[in-house]
Amino acid sequence: MMKRYGSVEAGGTKFICAVGNENNEIIISEAIPTTTYEETIKKVIVFFEKNRVDALAIGSFGPVDLDISSEQYGCILNTPKQGWTNVNIVLPIQKALNIPIFFTTDVNSSAYGEMHLNGCNNLVYYTIGTGIGGSAIQNGVFIGGIGHPEMGHQLIKKHPLDVNFNGVCPLHGDCLEGLASGPSIEARTGKKGQELEINSTVWDIQAYYIAQAILNTTLVIRPELVIVGGGVMSQHHMLDRIKMHFKKLLNNYVTIEDIDKYIKTPSVENNGSATIGNFLLAKNLLIKN
Amino acid sequence: MMKRYGSVEAGGTKFICAVGNENNEIIISEAIPTTTYEETIKKVIVFFEKNRVDALAIGSFGPVDLDISSEQYGCILNTPKQGWTNVNIVLPIQKALNIPIFFTTDVNSSAYGEMHLNGCNNLVYYTIGTGIGGSAIQNGVFIGGIGHPEMGHQLIKKHPLDVNFNGVCPLHGDCLEGLASGPSIEARTGKKGQELEINSTVWDIQAYYIAQAILNTTLVIRPELVIVGGGVMSQHHMLDRIKMHFKKLLNNYVTIEDIDKYIKTPSVENNGSATIGNFLLAKNLLIKN
Ligand SMILES: Nc1ncnc2c1ncn2[C@@H]1O[C@H](COP(=O)(O)OP(=O)(O)O)[C@@H](O)[C@H]1O
Ligand SMILES: Nc1ncnc2c1ncn2[C@@H]1O[C@H](COP(=O)(O)OP(=O)(O)O)[C@@H](O)[C@H]1O
Ligand SMILES: [Zn+2]
Ligand SMILES: [Zn+2]
Structure with a gap:
């Protein structure tokens, strides 16, 4: 049956x-x-x-x-x-x-589903929403020694145009989640992400931080593929902004054959x-x- | 035989x-x-x-x-x-x-040897020397999907007293290695690490960066143990400085039962x-x- x-x-x-x-x-x-x-x-x-x-x-x-x-x-x-x-x-x-x-x-x-849908065994998944969550899979096995990852709270470098923003994470202020989650957009601009105009520099700042998170997990885990989902990524221009910053920051230090195949949004809505x-x-x- | x-x-x-x-x-x-x-x-x-x-x-x-x-x-x-x-x-x-x-x-x-010597299965190893190298093991298996980790080039946030220092990494400037390797000490002070006085604020700045790297890998990989070795760590005061910054930065976000058992220098000289x-x-x- x-x-x-x-x-x-x-x-x-x-x-x-x-x-x-x-x-x-x-x-x-x-x-x-x-x-x-x-x-x-x-x-x-x-x-x-x-x-x-x-x-x-x-x-x-x-x-x-x-x-x-x-x-x-x-x-x-x-x-x-x-x-x-x-x-x-x-x-x-x-x-x-x-x-x-x-x-x-x-x-x-989500990461496990994407692994299957993309036919790969090594992947990192970030979701950029009210919070920022992360998952990593190596050879089909979840990464997480004594607990599950909490990648949302990693520390990254400030964007030059964002130095006076302290971040919204109640515990860390300017960790990744404090700087690049949905609520950080509202804290900076007074507008929710879905209302913010597309030419606001805030998008570029957000993308800069998300690109750094992808860079850090790229260098720590060396996945085949990175998926970025969550409410903030419904802004379709964000994916290109992230890729642009990622490329610039990585500066070819490790080889990424095709960035359009390396950083993607989820396969299913x-x-x-x-x-x-x-x-x-x-x-x-x-x-x- | x-x-x-x-x-x-x-x-x-x-x-x-x-x-x-x-x-x-x-x-x-x-x-x-x-x-x-x-x-x-x-x-x-x-x-x-x-x-x-x-x-x-x-x-x-x-x-x-x-x-x-x-x-x-x-x-x-x-x-x-x-x-x-x-x-x-x-x-x-x-x-x-x-x-x-x-x-x-x-x-x-080195990480594999430390895993054995410490009797654990999940560990992260950093070496802070001329460059910064990193390794991670989960359940006895090396982490590294399509290649080995390059944790030395992750991005972290600047120390307030170090904002004008651009870092020494030829590729990234102020990545971890650019900010916290041995040569970065020399670039800031004109002195090699082994000659720098123990009360220099540069030690604290270095420790702040190394603590961030440990924090980031803690949140991404959740190891049982983090070992920090390399020439710069022959400064015995560094371990305590790193633990102090790590504790402050983590702000209890995930539970580390005993920090003195969590962050250590190598077991063998x-x-x-x-x-x-x-x-x-x-x-x-x-x-x-
Ligand atoms: N189209 C959009 N553009 C930008 N930001 C959005 C959009 N839709 C939702 N968000 C932001 O994403 C966050 C919600 O994330 P979401 O992934 O939808 O849910 P949650 O994280 O709560 O499960 C909110 O901060 C919201 O403002
Ligand atoms: N006792 C020390 N205190 C501080 N820095 C040191 C000390 N010994 C070596 N270093 C620094 O560490 C770097 C060398 O790192 P090491 O791990 O010994 O070798 P390598 O990384 O070249 O294999 C140099 O930049 C050196 O100045
Ligand atoms: Zn946080
Ligand atoms: Zn670098």
Whole structure:
């Protein structure tokens, strides 16, 4: 019989549940608003009780505990989202459905999907939205020794036209997220990214920072491919700006054969690569068992 | 019969050849001055013809081609060292000795040795010398998708007292290596690191940059342990300065249980961990075959 795989994209605004077939095609999906922990998880369980799957992968907003040997495995850790700190989002679903569950970060799910869609084994994924998240895969294995990456908080150099801006990260001020996330645009200009005129120098400043992040992970990890997604990247001019800065900053130090194939936006709209990534991660559980 | 393993630390000044036993003890070693390519490799071969080993690992200055499927595998690539660009340092040794050879970067060898000496599986290694090199290991596997890391050229934020210094990297100016390598000290002060007074603010500036590099790789890779070695770290006060800046910059964003166990200098003096790393990497070749 054809197997069915489940995906949960656990986000701060909504939990997207989906069921896929062996070909990663979505059979049914539902967006559940993120309300209280109990109510949200209950609705996820109800969805999968109605729509049975053989295995499930959950990609969650973070930080999360991914260490299977830890007591907190499956928990969302210290999140600013009220009522969601130290709640376990794997255990109750596992108990109710009694199927294998793979638990990871939302960016890891997206990265895994993109790896498959691009047919490669080594990739870095950045999402530039309300926060900045990052994921890396080497030879099909997620990078993250004692925890998942937190690439959004790396430190980078200031743009000459941005020296007086202190950044919006509550913890670090001018880390990457503090300087290049969506809210940093609003802090600089008083306008949301979707409203800011295309010829504002702020775009170039943002692109300069994102290019540095890509450069740093290029030099640390040496991936085959870098995907940049998230709300801010819906500005289509951003990709070219990032590539331009990346090229200039790298100055040919390592060989990137074709920059248009090296830095790309996601293959599927609306973070659909996370769903596919989850289907594949769920499938892996059955292969391994 | 006891096996014997060989180590070559191929450096710009000297090639250190060593033979070790099953317990990673050095039986004999010799430092061969790095002169011409032909002469140096010839002497390495003569050493191992006199002192036979069952397998050999070479940790080389770089950049090098580590891709076994590449035609240039075993070559030193574009190096400023005259006469050493595009020379193959594996092939002639392999032909002469006819034993399995593992080829990697000098920092990878050191990192592998430190992994063993510290009994861990996930680690980052930085060396702060004439240049800055970096290596990372996850679950015993070197990180480096389409090539070895080049962490020395990552970009970081400027120290407020260092804004007018442009850095010494010929390619990037103020990348990490441009700002925190040994030669950057000389460029700022006119004095070599070994001559600079201990109360110079330059030490604090250097430590600030090295701390940022450790922070960035902490957030990208999440290692268990970070080792910092190289000539500049012979200044024993540097380790404490680096830890102080690291703590302040990280601002508890991810949990580091004990910083004194997290950031350390190498376990063996004079880069001896590279020799042990090479013995282990050579041993692996026989286990795998
Ligand atoms: N078209 C757009 N252009 C620029 N910025 C945008 C656009 N759409 C959303 N953003 C910004 O991206 C951020 C939201 O990121 P998004 O990836 O959509 O969601 P989230 O990160 O909250 O999951 C907000 O700061 C928003 O202003
Ligand atoms: N005791 C010391 N204090 C500070 N800097 C030092 C010291 N010893 C060496 N250095 C500096 O470190 C650099 C050499 O680094 P080293 O790791 O010894 O060799 P290399 O990187 O060339 O293999 C030089 O710039 C030198 O000035
Ligand atoms: Zn931050
Ligand atoms: Zn550089």
